[in-house]
Amino acid sequence: MSKFIQFIAGAVCPSCKAQDTIAINTEDDLIYCVKCDFKENRPVLKEKNNQSINVINIDDFKASKS
Ligand SMILES: [Zn+2]
Numbered sequence: 251m252s253k254f255i256q257f258i259a260g261a262v263c264p265s266c267k268a269q270d271t272i273a274i275n276t277e278d279d280l281i282y283c284v285k286c287d288f289k290e291n292r293p294v295l296k297e298k299n300n301q302s303i304n305v306i307n308i309d310d311f312k313a314s315k316s
Pocket of ligand 1: 263264265266267268271283284285286287288
């Protein structure tokens, strides 16, 4: 069974400044960075409905990194 992560397109991590690394955990409503340890309750994202969310297969994501 594959896991899916939802990425926020264009979001920049406030911790490591990487782009397109911010993902949403829909189960506990946390946002987190896949590159560093940044993790936070979803703050302003609910008010910004113009944020697009990319859903990708985490296996594909890992494969593209190797
Ligand atoms: Zn980060």
